[in-house]
Amino acid sequence: MRHKERPRHDKISAANLTPVPPEVISVPGIKEFPLTLECRALYREEQESERLPDEIKRKFYTVETHDHIAFYGEIKAAYIIE
Numbered sequence: 001m002r003h004k005e006r007p008r009h010d011k012i013s014a015a016n017l018t019p020v021p022p023e024v025i026s027v028p029g030i031k032e033f034p035l036t037l038e039c040r041a042l043y044r045e046e047q048e049s050e051r052l053p054d055e056i057k058r059k060f061y062t063v064e065t066h067d068h069i070a071f072y073g074e075i076k077a078a079y080i081i082e
Contacts, residue, residue: 024077034081039073 012019012030019028022038029036047068049061 020081029081036079037075038077039075041071041073043072045070
C-alpha cells in the first residue's frame with residue numbers, strides 16, 4: 001500500500017538545522033548532530049500499529065499518523081561531522 005504523496009516541506013530549515021553534504025549517499029548530514037551514519041535502505045515493512053503494546057502507543061504515539069514503517073538497511077559510511 002502506497003501512502004499519499006505529502007507536500008514537500010523543508011524540515012531541516014524549519015528546525016534551524018544546518019545540512020552538510022554527504023560523503024556517499026544523496027541525503028545530507030546535519031551539522032548539529034555530528035555522528036553520521038549514511039545508510040542504504042534494503043527493505044521496508046509496514047507495521048501493524050494495532051499490534052503495538054498500549055504502553056508504547058501512549059508513550060511514543062500521541063497522534064495516529066499511520067507512519068509505522070520499519071526500515072532495514074546497510075551502513076555505507078560512518079563519520080563525525082567537524
